[in-house]
Amino acid sequence: MSSPRLKIGLYASLVMAIFVLASYKLYQRNDATAPQKDDVLIKVMLSGLNIAHYQPEKIDDTFSKRVFDLYLKRIDVNKKFLLKSDVAQLSKYQSDIDDQVKRGSHEFLDMSTQLMDQRVKDIQALYRDILTKPFDFTVEEKMETDPEKMVFPADKAAQREDWRKFLKYRTLVQMSEIIDEQAKRTGKGNLAASTANSATLTTNEPNRTPEQMEAEARKRVLKYYDDQFRDLLQTDANDRLAMYANVVANTYDPHTEYFAPRDKDNFDQAMTGRFEGIGASLQEKDGQIKVADIIPGSASYRQGELKAGDIITRVGQGAEVPVSVEGMRLDKAIVLIKGKKGTEVRLTVKKSDGSTKIIPIIRDVVIIEDTYAQSATINENGKKYGYIKLPSFYADFNDNGGRSSAGDVKKELEKLQKENIQGLVLDLRFNGGGSLTDAVEMAGLFIDSGPVVQVRSRQGAATVLNDRDPRVQYTGPLVVLVNKFSASASEILAAAIQDYKRGIVMGSTSTYGKGTVQRIFDLDDALPAEFNSIKPFGSLKLTTQKFYRINGGSTQFKGVMSDIVLPDPYSYLDQGEKESEYPLKWDEIAPARYKTWADAPNVAKLTAASQKRVATDPRFKLMSEMVQRMVQRKNDTSVSLKLTTYKAEQDKAKIESDKFEAAQKAAATINISALATDIQAQGSDTIKVNRAVRFVKPLRKDMTLREAVLVIQDEA
Incomplete structure (x- = not known):
């Protein structure tokens, strides 16, 4: 009897042949006009998925609804950008995405991209304006942190109020840390001595007043969001297409994914077993960068303080001012965290017990x-x-x-x-x-x-x-x-x-x-030479098999x-x-x-x-x-x-x-x-x-x- 490894290899070859066949059929259907990359990518992906995936979806209104809901969540998980009217405008495509795929159009992707690009510019002006004025931290008010309980703002006034509370919270976190920093320097600071109407603490360094600390906290928050929005404004058509393609793949199951060419390079590097960085596997979930795993033998593993489940909120290069990674794309956050052997990165993390901790790690090669x-x-x-x-x-x-x-x-x-x-x-x-x-x-x-x-x-x-x-x-x-x-x-x-x-x-x-079992297929290998002008396409990881216990479950x-x-x-x-x-x-x-x-x-x-x-x-x-x-x-x-x-x-x-x-x-x-x-x-x-x-x-x-x-x- 053939070995499991041989069987898997034969199955992989069969699936690759399926992809090639699907791509040729696609080309034959579109040979009258020049193929568009987004049309080719989505169609080839779906052709392969519906033939090779363990549990393929029917491309119908149910599929359309799944893609719509998940993509909306991915582009605006905290409901901070789109207005209720924007969502209503997009909702007309809720049951049409399957038809768009079949006819080779992408109105939903185009409209959502147009709306998000405009809202990012609007919000950039909004947060900068809000952060010009001090916050009053003596007022008792609350902010909702669960995205599932949040709602899209009814209008721009409601959106401004949402952002005011959100920025106040981010400034509050910074203010709290500045108070702790000052208390640590003096060795005898406390909250009462650091808040309004309190006496300043004795120290060799000049202590900041509560007003100065609040101003410094807002300054830090402004820098964090200026950095974040600089990245958001650099999002291009390829980025949007990659995100959309991954959402389509993820509607089949969470382990079926699309890798853009850059992401595939990162994946290949991980598979070599040699890392130069902190040695932690990260994932983006609900706009947060979470530690999924610590690689044994890595710098993080030896340092010992970073744990699976920690949420990384900021990244600093040594003693430099840290950069916020909240809401940042995972690939860009990884660029900040990775680095040359011997350099220091300081991660500000939210621990599972709710506390915040700064963890310094000297980057190294994984042992x-x-x-x-x-x-x-x-x-x-x-x-x-x-x-x-x-x-x-x-x-x-x-x-x-x-x-x-x-x-x-x-x-x-x-x-x-x-x-x-x-x-x-x-x-x-x-x-x-x-x-x-x-x-x-x-x-x-x-x-x-x-x-x-x-x-x-x-x-x-x-x-x-x-x-x-x-x-x-x-x-x-x-x-x-x-x-x-x-x-x-x-x-x-x-x-x-x-x-x-x-x-x-x-x-x-x-x-x-x-x-479940996944296999990775290079879409460039599957697509014929006729598509060379719009390559590279990246890779698709798809679920092909399922495990069962010997008891049947x-x-x-x-x-x-x-x-x-x-x-x-x-x-x-x-x-x-x-x-x-x-x-x-x-x-x-x-x-x-x-x-x-x-x-x-x-x-x-x-x-x-x-x-x-x-x-x-x-x-x-x-x-x-x-x-x-x-x-x-x-x-x-x-x-x-x-x-x-x-x-x-x-x-x-x-x-x-x-x-x-x-x-x-x-x-x-x-x-x-x-x-x-x-x-x-x-x-x-x-x-x-x-x-x-x-x-x-x-x-x-x-x-x-x-x-x-x-x-x-x-x-x-």
């Missing part, structure tokens, strides 16, 4: 070794346990003799077996997936031969991918740690362990829920539910497949035939014991309370524009955060250490020795890891 599997031993009550951290399911897809995650985990298991471990924790937290083949091989290290996952294309029956090796590398107690950022191949492995009852899946309520949308759920600081975040736009839904197929593990753990018993411990653990209790407060803050979407109220809320959030950090530091330290054989093997290579030591440092206070070890002890 590739830190993306590989690593192991350690944990000594607890006279017994030794193994720990393996797997950052991703990496593989050498070009068969150039490179490393694979399955091979590396096997080697780590061999080393741990020599340490006579009595249990194993496999950590898949923040593991976004990767090689399907490695996930299958890795599952085989823990089970007898049998099915691991089912893969289904749009047509035909599901293909069962099996572990054909009857050998079991490790037979002892096993806990697999997951969280909301464990996705794709991580979910395949966790689901297999769970379905075979081979071990305990433990962590957040569920994993991410990405149970999909990992898509729902993810994998943990056997033992622990309090999770990320649980309140709107992260996961189900929170994305137009995700493919969960379904199920016939289960595969498999035999569960003979010595299956008693999940009910282990869960009860864990819940009892967690309920009395002060750190877990503090975390649960903190998460509840975060949920309350998230649900309370209106923010006060009164300085004393705002500062009190910020100070309270910081106190709560500091309290949790203090509890973490005071907790018992996990006795975890790098393998002596690993350190000895490095010899005089201090960089690699430090890497081994650095690997275990953050784990010593990891409360989830500690509970995993206790669960293994319960099982023994």
